[in-house]
Amino acid sequence: MYVLDRGYLDYERFDRMTDDGYFFLSRLRKNAVIREVYEFKLPEDSAVLSDQLMLIGTTQNRTENYFRLLKVMDSKGNELPFITNRFDLSAEEISEVYKSRWAIELFFKWIKQPLNIKKFYGQSEWAIQNQVIIAFIVFCLHVLVQMEAKSKRKTLQISCYLRAALWKPAHIWLRKIEGKAIP
Structure with a gap:
């Protein structure tokens, strides 16, 4: 499963990845045009705000596949929209996968700054x-x-x-x- 930052947001790529059998999870930009198809029911105690089946894009440039849109509240109170093609995981599990991505991001930031590793000299x-x-x-x-x-x-x-x-x-x-x- 690829966990991407919203800088890598490419709807055609998401369609290709889905068609090729790859799973992904990415943050969705706030200005994305979506068309909700179905709203999934969430458990009462869920930290997830909404879980929807949707199409993304305008009528001229729309994705071919249906995707899942999750809206989650972060620790600072901001609403984070996630797009994924994983329908077998619960909304909470998908949210945790993205949180794990941040732990990895912080680890690499630490490698670059305090450890001062700018590039690797070997490939093995x-x-x-x-x-x-x-x-x-x-x-x-x-x-x-x-x-x-x-x-x-x-x-x-x-x-x-x-x-x-x-x-x-x-x-x-x-x-x-x-x-x-x-x-």
Whole structure:
């Protein structure tokens, strides 16, 4: 099952994916033109606002397949419309699948920012695992240096100081990290 961001919204692609037997879940744009065909009954205690069978698009450019439109309330009170071709899962399960996507998104954001991995140098599973493990070790060492020096500086600043004074005596970069002037 492909879980897509609304930036990948392409109705023809959704029709092709459905015809080829692939499942998808995506957020729907608020300005999407939909025609409701059927409203599914929801359980009394459901967190889902609505569950509908619908066609999407205008009369000139409409999807060939029927899709499922779910409307869910997020933790901030915003209404999120989801489109999917999965009819075998409950509305709550589909909602949970999309929430899981955000956990994955945050994990990759963390890899790019604190671990500072901008690209992978190898293609194999081992190469990628090794690069992530090495980056994680470096991150942990930066945090340990920050804790040891009782510094309030950010990890990125500490990283810059360590790079700049890499081959200099430790007391030089420790003083910089601690914020003390170097005599």
